[in-house]
Amino acid sequence: MRKLKYPLLFLLILSMLIVEGFGQYLHLSNRVQLTGNVIQPGAAYVGLFCKSGGNVQPETEETWQAMVQPEVNTEEKEENAELVPEAQFTTVDASYFDDALFIGDSRMVGMHDYSGLDNATYYAEVGLTIYSLFDDKIAPLADGSMGTIEQALQERQFGKIYLMVGINELGTGTRERFLETYRAAVEKIHALQPDALIFIQGILYVTESRSQSDAYINNPNIMTRNADIATLADNKQIFYIDVNEVYSDGNGNLSTEYSFDNAHLKGACYDKWVTFLMEHGIVK
Amino acid sequence: MDFGSLPFIIWFMPVFLCIYYAMRTEQAKKIVLVVGTLLFYSISCFAWLPHLLGLTFFALLAFGWVRRKGKVALWISCLAFVGFLIWNKTSDTLMPGISFIVFTIVSFLIDTYQKKVGKVGFWDCVSYILCFPKLISGPIARMEQMQNKKIYLMGERQVKIGSQIESGVACFIIGLGYKVLISNQLAGLWHEIQTIGFVSVSTPLAWMGIFGYSLQLYFDFQGYSLMAIGIGKMLGYTFPDNFDSPYLSKSISEFYRRWHITLGRWFRDYVYIPLGGSRKGTLFTICNLFVVWLLTGLWHGFGWNFVLWGMFLFFWIALEKLFLKKILDYIPFLGHIYILILIPLSWVFFALPDMADIQMCFLRLFAPLVHHEGIRVAAGDYLKYGSMYGPFLLAGIFFAFPFGEQWLKRNYRRPICVLLLLIIFWFSVYQISIGLNNPFMYFSF
Structure with missing residues (x-):
């Protein structure tokens, strides 16, 4: 095997290119999104991808609203709250x-x-x-x-x-x-x-x-x-x-x-x- | 733009290096450096760009003036620049890098007056000031150190460029690792102790805290310095070192010759020695030391805690000059124990702006001796934090010795070292990246 002239440099540049490419792919295919609209280096997306091991969406109100099925039973929501008695607190030790x-x-x-x-x-x-x-x-x-x-x-x-x-x-x-x-x-x-x-x-x-x-x-x-x-x-x-x-x-x-x-x-x-x-x- | 941010490491640096080494002449490279610096500064703090340009412009005028008119020009120029520094420090917002820029300019003016500087061209001067690796936080390099650079051109001595860049990269990676993997992690310990409140901290935890803070501060600054020196190397410059395993010192005088070396040398060469240094007898020496430490304290911040910090150090250094050093030299290991207790204690003044906090911290540190009862101290709190931060404290202690860092710096061509450096690099990048999506950064509740 031919010895690399600048092993550290070569491997670093190679790994940076791979990570950048993969990261931008994750970003463009919407598998990882970050908060804010600024594009980040690929490593940012790869890091989050590795941490969560899968799809990562920005944790914002909008995304959850889109993802979450209405869980609330409309009947329960419209039901008038029955009269709730006053709590009788006492002092304890x-x-x-x-x-x-x-x-x-x-x-x-x-x-x-x-x-x-x-x-x-x-x-x-x-x-x-x-x-x-x-x-x-x-x-x-x-x-x-x-x-x-x-x-x-x-x-x-x-x-x-x-x-x-x-x-x-x-x-x-x-x-x-x-x-x-x-x-x-x-x-x-x-x-x-x-x-x-x-x-x-x-x-x-x-x-x-x-x-x-x-x-x-x-x-x-x-x-x-x-x-x-x-x-x-x-x-x-x-x-x-x-x-x-x-x-x-x-x-x-x-x-x-x-x-x-x-x-x-x-x-x-x-x-x-x-x-x-x-x-x-x-x-x- | 921080050296430890992803856009800088992954986008700015590679693109900058390509353009820099695409230039055919030394002068073109300096112009690229200046342009790169202006771009770098604009991205971080565009609002201060006019001030930076203004300072550079007046510095260039001052260089010429001092060269022609000598002493008077020197005094007026230095007072003007230092005056600007003081004005900025006492106003609401601090201009990033102002201290280091002014120190750089003043050092060049004084060196020019003392004829220590050879022939310099226009772009030499501009790139001396507008040099992004050292612009914001040093190291403070003298003009003569910048002139000993070896800038090679592509094609010619290609071997040397690759080797230079690789050596710089190794240095940069070590610095990045220090900052992200040691300092940033240890910062959590001091933060948690302050969150609990000193009054509720046990004595062992208080000591662990100040040791952790001592390491955190060192690795933050040395990490930054190595990144700056590494980038300098990539560009062909050899910036001076800023730290020399300071925690191995045996006296506080020695410590401050090994901590923030370029600042210490600046104060020594441009304040202490002009005042007479130690050549006018003991009384003058003590007075000169007092001035230097008062200024050093105030430079870090205009608060009483910084004055106390400076005076605390002045006190021990003066004692050393008088008689203490002989005792420290005579008894083996006493110097090491002395440093490892006093320096962390000195950081208490440095770290806490509030006098009440300083007092409470000292009471907790010496609680058994002064019979101080804390309030609601959790038994075994040091065990909990010890297990959380133990690995980082141990890593910090290991790298406080020179061996680890020197081995990595010298052996970056060996496979095992290459692997270690790549791991440090990618692990640091990973840590930075997982902090990005969380608008609350490291503060999970």
Whole structure:
């Protein structure tokens, strides 16, 4: 075999040509699209293709709307909401959470690390969404392995289940799809845990600066989705609580005194959340 | 346009190199470099292009003036350019590259006055300033270093061009890997610690954090510098190195001869030595050091934390000059331990603009000694972050030693090295590309 004169250069240029060609093919055949209309070097498309192992569409409202079949049953939508009774919250203490389960995204991971409620159980992971809720293996099972939440809920019964997801989904999927998936998830959890109280937690706001600079992750969107999931509460076994009243700056934003990165609470601030939960206990 | 962006690596550089080497004369190549630089600058920050052109124009006038009129011209020109720098730094928006452009110009003016520069043509001068590899963040190259270039023409010495480009590519890939695979990843650790809030961070995690930050800062800057030097090599220029395994130093004086070398040399040659350096006795030396470190601190930012940073370093360097260095030399390993504790601590001032944060960080670092109780510190938090960032910290420690980088730079013709460099390159490109579709970049909630 003839020795290459400039092996690094030759192989680099060759690989760049191949990747560029393949990438532009992916782009032109619409198998991979990026947000924005600017054309990118082929490597950008190839990278995303490799990561998702297949078709990649930009995760925008428009695309989802085109793809998603109307899932909402029109009858249900038009049905007048039956009169929902007022929730009768009482104050409880830490032992209330002995049989509590917290499910959620990075905000719940923070709860696990910094709330001090070590008697509760947590199935939480950074990046968790309502769409991946039952797929990700984030719950320890009795045999020591990591299983899905569904598997874990089949093994063990809880007294109360707190659910908090929603911020990751703001950049993907429509409002309707989010609500319907959330509704289905709550129904599934209820079916697996018929005696458990389910607390739907409103999505925590982001700070004003984040809200004003982001087209997807902003507080008006969060408020809209919170209003939607609040309708899932029947105040008999499913409740809606919104911790934003504790951390808000008074203008519908997360107060900057509680956050450094504009989206997560500082570790020292979780005690207010715990107090809030203790003031919103339900005792049958 | 960032060196670590896909359009630059995959489109701009290859096309630029083809046009550059298609030119038949040295002068034509310099013109291509200048045009390329203007295009590069326009893409990044078109709004500042007039200022760049203005600075270049006045710099050219100043060169001629200093050459003819000597000292007075030198003082006025330097004050004008430095004045512009200070004005820009104190205003709301910073012109990208302004510091390095002004330092480059001032160094040339002073070198011209001191007759250190030989005959230079018009395009030599223009391409000295408008040189995109080093325009935005250095290394600060002296004119004499730019003149020792070996630019070859196609056809003639074709062998050397290929070899030059390949050597530059190897250097560039190492730099890219440093930035994307080590620094950008480690940046997550310091960010997470700040998100938690220092008051809730355990002492081991706080130390892990400042070590991580020390490595992050080094690999970010050295990565950028290697990319700049690599591109320079591809074009036939040998830019000076900016770092020389600084964390292996045994004293802070030595550290700052091995960290951001071209800036240190600039301050030494154009501020410290003109002030008298260390030749006028101990008191003057200490005063000169004070001035240099005050200016260095302020140059990084007009905040009290940067002043404190400069003064912290000045304090230890002054002590070293007085007596500490002898002790450090005498006891083996003491110098290394001294550096590996003090430098990360110095970065605390550098990294945190808020005085309250600095105070809290120090309290947490020394919590057992000062009996400081944090608020809601998660037990074992360092284990969680240790396992997340461990591999990157280890990679960082490995490459903080010179061996890895030197081996890659020297052996880029060997098959195993070629394979490693290609893997580093494509893995870095992959990391950049998966950040593109996500408008929230690395911040998944």
